[in-house]
Amino acid sequence: xxxxxxxxxxxxxxxxxxxxxxxxxxxxxxxxxxxxxxxxxxxxxxxxxxxxxxxxxxxxxxxxxxxxxxxxxxxxxxxxxxxxxxxxxxxxxxxxxxxxxxxxxxxxxxxxxxxxxxxxxxxxxxxxxxxxxxxxxxxxxxxxxxxxxxxxxxxxxxxxxxxxxxxxxxxxxxxxxxxxxxxxxxxxxxxxxxxxxxxxxxxxxxxxxxxxxxxxxxxxxxxxxxxxxxxxxxxxxxxxxxxxxxxxxxxxxxxxxxxxxxxxxxxxxxxxxxxxxxxxxxxxxxxxxxxxxxxxxxxxxxxxxxxxxxxxxxxxxxxxxxxxxxxxxxxxxxxxxxxxxxxxxxxxxx
Ligand SMILES: [Fe+2]
Numbered sequence: 001x002x003x004x005x006x007x008x009x010x011x012x013x014x015x016x017x018x019x020x021x022x023x024x025x026x027x028x029x030x031x032x033x034x035x036x037x038x039x040x041x042x043x044x045x046x047x048x049x050x051x052x053x054x055x056x057x058x059x060x061x062x063x064x065x066x067x068x069x070x071x072x073x074x075x076x077x078x079x080x081x082x083x084x085x086x087x088x089x090x091x092x093x094x095x096x097x098x099x100x101x102x103x104x105x106x107x108x109x110x111x112x113x114x115x116x117x118x119x120x121x122x123x124x125x126x127x128x129x130x131x132x133x134x135x136x137x138x139x140x141x142x143x144x145x146x147x148x149x150x151x152x153x154x155x156x157x158x159x160x161x162x163x164x165x166x167x168x169x170x171x172x173x174x175x176x177x178x179x180x181x182x183x184x185x186x187x188x189x190x191x192x193x194x195x196x197x198x199x200x201x202x203x204x205x206x207x208x209x210x211x212x213x214x215x216x217x218x219x220x221x222x223x224x225x226x227x228x229x230x231x232x233x234x235x236x237x238x239x240x241x242x243x244x245x246x247x248x249x250x251x252x253x254x255x256x257x258x259x260x261x262x263x264x265x266x267x268x269x270x271x272x273x274x275x276x277x278x279x280x281x282x283x284x285x286x287x288x289x290x291x292x293x294x295x296x297x298x299x300x301x302x303x304x305x306x307x308x309x310x311x312x313x314x315x316x317x318x319x320x321x322x323x324x325x326x327x328x329x330x331x332x333x334x335x336x337x338x339x340x341x342x343x344x345x346x347x348x349x350x
Contacts, residue, residue: 007135010099012057012154029155029320033218034098036313037062037105037262039091039289041084046332047289048090051313052097053334058152059098060161061132062262062286063105063222069112073120075127078110082131101150102132103163105222105263106233113186113233115170116199125168144168147202149209157320160214162206164221169199173237183299185231189239197241203248210252215349216318216325217257224261226272226283229299233263243276250278255348258316258325259283265293267308267329268300269340279348282340284327286314308337323349 012031034056039045051059066085068078086092106114110124118124125146129138140146145168152159174190198206210217219225224234225242235242249257257279264287273280292309300307308329317326325347328339344350 008149009151009153010058012152029157031058031152031154031157031159031216031318031320032056033152033159033161033316033318034059034313035062035220035260035262035284035286035316036060036289037222038064038265038287038291039066039085040291041066041081041088043290045088045091045289047311047313048088048094050330050332050334052090052094054315054330056098056315057154058150058161059094059100060163060218060220060260061100061102062220062260063103064107064262064287065102065104067107069107069110069114071111073110073118075120075123078108078124078127081108082127086131099150099152101148101161101163101220102128103146103148103165103220103222104128104167106167109167113173114167115172116168117172118167121168143201145199145202147198147205151214155320157215158213159318160209160212160217162209162217162219164198164206164219165202166197166221166223169202170197171195171238173233176231181231183229183231187231187233187237189236191240193240195238195241197235197238203244207248207252210248210254214254215256215320216347217254218316219257219259221259221261223263224270224283224285225259226270226281226302227268227285228301229303246276246281249281250276255279255350256325256344257281257347258327258342260314260316261285262287264296265291266296267292267312267314267338269304269327269329269338270300270302271304272302280342280346282325282327282342284314284316284329286312286329288312304340305338310337312337
């Protein structure tokens with residue numbers, strides 16, 4: 001943790017929600033992290049009330065936090081989108097009460113499925129930093145991209161949240177030859193070793209983060225990571241880069257890694273194991289604040305359970321006493337739509 005700014009370490013429970021301090025005190029050695037993405041600023045957003053009621057210690061806004069990607073790009077439209085989003089009182093309550101981290105996906109980056117070549121990315125970044133009130137001396141302002149890490153401490157245990165930027169540096173993707181065909185909807189895997197998902201500087205940064213001490217690590221990737229069986233944007237579009245991520249998890253000795261993602265307008269849980277992965281890698285996609293894809297269907301060779309196609313958010317609930325991580329996708333009345341509990345032993349956490 002050497003060199004960490006104080007603001008990057010959150011002591012869970014120290015900033016309990018107004019009126020919830022006594023209830024929060026009963027949580028013990030648990031850390032609860034909310035995850036949500038894909039929020040159209042012009043649509044109702046009841047999900048935030050449900051999320052706030054669960055009193056998360058931390059919240060991850062995993063991308064497409066507003067929509068402003070029409071072409072041609074218009075920075076005024078992006079600013080209006082953020083201004084409209086700020087009119088949602090329940091969103092503002094959540095944002096004011098819960099320490100949080102925001103990363104972008106394509107629709108708040110400013111270009112549908114956009115990558116490194118997007119010419120307005122700096123202007124979009126400036127708007128994001130303004131809206132999310134990122135401090136003037138924050139390292140994100142002094143480097144390219146928006147990757148960032150924060151730590152949550154509770155009862156002597158440490159959770160690391162690592163948000164990856166899968167837009168700023170990303171190489172062009174290989175466009176499908178059968179648009180819309182199942183498994184080849186938009187993109188095909190591209191084995192070109194010159195192509196990158198994260199870019200050299202972010203890879204180097206990520207390796208340094210993974211070598212730091214932490215009990216549990218939540219890697220935030222706006223696009224899906226471990227998923228197989230579709231041809232939308234995902235790490236599988238650049239399989240050599242995904243292999244590099246898995247090898248880095250192995251070689252860094254990082255344990256307790258789970259992935260959360262967004263982008264897809266569905267919710268789902270996934271599990272990948274074997275190969276170079278030192279322990280099973282679970283992923284929770286939470287992507288449906290306002291407009292989930294009601295008719296979504298796709299092969300899911302490593303998906304656990306059906307797709308969630310109603311409005312939802314996700315929780316990563318880490319219980320250090322019970323030694324388990326619980327992933328759950330929840331609806332607007334906090335009904336559990338999908339859930340899975342993972343023992344610390346399965347994640348290699350000692
Ligand atoms: Fe997206």
